[in-house]
Amino acid sequence: MQISVKSFPKGEVDESINMPEGSTVLDLLRKLEMRPDSWIATRDGSAIPDDSPLRDGDSIRLLSVVSGG
DSSP: OEEEEEEESSOOOEEEEEOOTTOBHHHHHHHTTOOGGGEEEEETTEEEOTTOBOOTTOEEEEEEOOOOO
């Protein structure tokens, strides 16, 4: 299945990725070699958990988590 992925704010990722059926957000992050604890995935403007299944044609936005002290 094809998934459109874009990361913010740096724009490191902006591509269409082929993922196997049954893949989750966590599978997508692993394929992109991104740390799951450093990104929040959104679909249709709402945050989705890492175990959410992906659907063919999804447009996923990855938001960088900023932390500091």
